[in-house]
């Protein structure tokens with residue numbers, strides 16, 4: 059099959075592209091604008107494969123998107139291109155509305171124009187798979203989990219823009235019959251994660267001898283999933299999922315932020331002890347909380363487990379150890395990104411998380 063992946067140079071998109079090239083016979087076109095969050099180096103392991111192609115384009119550019127779709131003639135579109143960092147959405151929401159809402163509309167519009175001209179059998183087999191987040195459901199108290207029936211209640215500019223895009227995708231399914239699927243996943247972590255997100259940020263700061271900045275008292279709970287388990291779920295969904303159906307994806311791995319950071323520190327103490335023999339946990343420092351910080355997210359993934367037979371292969375602890383080992387072995391990937399970010403910040407372009 060021919061699969062168009064938008065945002066394939068990002069954290070999850072690049073994991074999906076690497077997975078598809080290594081574990082399927084599909085051809086993949088990666089359409090990505092290469093914003094600050096996109097790194098083609100994350101695709102180096104598969105870049106020379108003849109089944110992989112890349113086009114640099116912005117999902118808001120209707121002409122470029124229509125041309126990429128018309129040239130590649132995908133049977134599946136998986137849409138991951140997005141602005142994805144909550145703190146950036148608080149400092150500058152406009153880009154989130156532009157890419158996540160207008161960009162998703164532009165892609166849907168082009169996908170629909172292409173899809174309705176397909177022969178009926180190809181039309182029936184086509185899928186537009188939109189990748190979204192559990193943050194659209196809002197914040198939980200101490201109990202309960204998000205199911206596919208949980209009402210939307212987004213509370214940050216990021217989650218509101220993702221919620222809007224989810225609704226647009228559902229509308230194109232209901233109104234125009236486009237075979238759409240929406241998946242909502244919990245927090246991902248793993249290799250090639252941009253070092254502004256919590257887990258990689260803590261790893262690189264720990265290695266740099268810096269303070270590990272934990273929001274508030276670290277009481278916020280997130281439900282973590284190893285990125286390679288997420289992309290296995292995405293693969294199952296677009297091959298075997300039912301159009302018009304939604305699937306929540308999560309790893310049953312709820313952890314308080316402070317516990318995530320302490321576990322990370324313990325792994326680093328074991329794998330890469332500090333030169334002075336002290337514990338990395340001594341670097342933990344508490345900083346002012348994020349405005350409107352959602353307390354708890356937790357995913358009920360019963361549907362995808364039962365209907366598609368998917369289950370995560372990594373526990374949180376095994377995935378975290380793999381992640382730490384990867385960051386220790388791949389400084390050549392993240393050091394230049396940190397250097398570029400520091401240069402941007404000196405020029406007043408970057409934002410600190």
Ligand code: NAD
Nearest residue numbers: 065067068069070091092093095096116117139140190246
């Ligand atoms: P990311 O920020 O690492 O990557 C986003 C990619 O999209 C980058 O390669 C970037 O260059 C590209 N992009 C941004 N704007 C674009 C535009 N206008 N046109 C074309 N390309 C553009 O994000 P991620 O963490 O890989 O997340 C991918 C998707 O998964 C997002 O839709 C996000 O909402 C969703 N998601 C993420 C998580 C998570 O924990 N990271 C969890 C659930 C869902």
